[in-house]
Structures are given as structure tokens and as C-alpha cells.
Amino acid sequence: MALTRHCYQCGWEYPLRGNPGRTEVCHQCGADLKVCLNCVHYDPKVAEQCREKRADLVQEKHLANFCEYFDFARREWRGRHASAREEAARASLKKLLGD
Secondary structure (H helix, E strand, O other): OOOEEEOOOOEEOOOOEEEOOOOOEEOOOOEOOOOOEOOEEEOOOOOEOOOOOOOOOOOOOOOOOOOOOOEEEEOOOOOOOOOOOHHHHHHHHHHHHHH
16 A cells, blocks of 8 residues: 555545645544644654754644654554454454455
8 A cells, every 4th residue: 555645543545746835724523633632743652742843842642742853654544443452353363264
């Protein structure tokens, strides 16, 4: 599957070049697009959930912000709460049950 830029909440693919503006919202679900959860620097495993050390702290990761280091992440859409571990467990279960 190709890496795409999409809404963190519903998976709608962002079709335009460049980054979204601060007030731009998802055409499908209405969620803000210029948010930490859509940024390439977002990482829930590091302090303040941002790998960009120069960025100011953003408390609300799901709301639009003024971060000047925002870069829309390209990734494979797997669902809002999907993880590699969860998908591996599902695959094992399917294999066990013969699906």
C-alpha cells in the first residue's frame, strides 16, 4: 500500500501539495488537519510527543496549532487506533481460526 497524507481521525486522503493551513479541516469528518497527530515529528514515545526539539510545546495534539515545524506525515492508513502489535495479533487469530 502506498504512503499517503491523510486525516488522523478518519483516514481521508489529503489530495493537495504542500501542507494544510492552520484553519483547514478534513472534508470528511471536520477534524483539524494541521495538528501534531498528522505531523512527521509526532512520536508518542518521546518527551512532549515531538521529535523536533526547537518546537514549542503543544498541549492539545488533536487541535490546530501554529507550529512552524509542521510537516504532514506520509504513512499507511491502518485505522485510528491500529498498531503493528494489534495487527499481528489479529493475523495470528485469523490463522488459528482458519479465516
